[in-house]
Amino acid sequence: xxxxxxxxxxxxxxxxxxxxxxxxxxxxxxxxxxxxxxxxxxxxxxxxxxxxxxxxxxxxxxxxxxxxxxxxxxxxxxxx
Amino acid sequence: xxxxxxxxxxxxxxxxxxxxxxxxxxxxxxxxxxxxxxxxxxxxxxxxxxxxxxxxxxxxxxxxxxxxxxxxxxxxxxxxxxxxxxxxxxxxxxxxxxxxxxxxxxxxxxxxxxxxxxxxxxxxxxxxxxxxxxxxxxxxxxxxxxxxxxxxxxxxxxxxxxxxxxx
Numbered sequence: 001x002x003x004x005x006x007x008x009x010x011x012x013x014x015x016x017x018x019x020x021x022x023x024x025x026x027x028x029x030x031x032x033x034x035x036x037x038x039x040x041x042x043x044x045x046x047x048x049x050x051x052x053x054x055x056x057x058x059x060x061x062x063x064x065x066x067x068x069x070x071x072x073x074x075x076x077x078x079x080x
Numbered sequence: 081x082x083x084x085x086x087x088x089x090x091x092x093x094x095x096x097x098x099x100x101x102x103x104x105x106x107x108x109x110x111x112x113x114x115x116x117x118x119x120x121x122x123x124x125x126x127x128x129x130x131x132x133x134x135x136x137x138x139x140x141x142x143x144x145x146x147x148x149x150x151x152x153x154x155x156x157x158x159x160x161x162x163x164x165x166x167x168x169x170x171x172x173x174x175x176x177x178x179x180x181x182x183x184x185x186x187x188x189x190x191x192x193x194x195x196x197x198x199x200x201x202x203x204x205x206x207x208x209x210x211x212x213x214x215x216x217x218x219x220x221x222x223x224x225x226x227x228x229x230x231x232x233x234x235x236x237x238x239x240x241x242x243x244x245x246x247x
Binding site for chain 1: 086087089091096097098099100101102103104105123125127153155157158159160162226228230231232234
């Protein structure tokens with residue numbers, strides 16, 4: 001597998017001499033993998049939180065309708 | 081207020097995994113980065129790191145539309161903040177727009193970051209319009225900015241990144 005590269009513009013150099021394309025370091029490759037893992041974990045946590053909220057809302061609607069409210073009234077109460 | 085173009089990167093044939101500006105001059109007030117980008121893999125995220133400093137957590141808040149619903153969330157990522165852009169699953173030859181503003185980038189205060197990004201896709205999915213805020217909790221001036229495509233992908237050819245300083 002080819003080593004991924006990055007384009008680096010060093011602004012301390014004169015125009016026309018600034019740009020170079022160099023391989024990512026092993027550290028940068030490891031960082032990229034770690035960032036992806038962390039981002040996925042964040043995404044999973046957010047989705048779990050949204051799922052829990054949706055389930056709690058559905059449960060509340062079910063309990064309210066069991067008490068005699070119409071579904072419309074229950075939806076209005078839980079803000080759905 | 082005046083804008084001065086510092087430099088533009090245009091990605092060549094074969095693409096690159098990351099785009100990096102280093103030795104950013106500290107004689108401006110704000111920094112503005114305009115990015116037109118697309119990834120060659122199916123991952124919609126790219127990560128931005130400032131000063132190559134992995135030790136900082138970036139608190140982030142964002143609101144957006146994903147093609148079917150409005151989303152609002154917060155997250156804290158260690159060493160980077162994220163944005164979404166076009167990827168291989170979006171309409172061929174389309175690129176995302178992203179603007180990234182870092183205010184008072186040379187000051188000794190923490191740096192506020194705000195971004196706006198929109199993806200292009202002829203579909204009701206994989207569309208993201210995001211307004212995103214983040215904080216770089218460092219007192220050092222911003223001297224480098226690096227954007228890295230998620231996982232093993234590259235920014236494709238014709239991706240461009242223009243860095244401006246604002247007086």
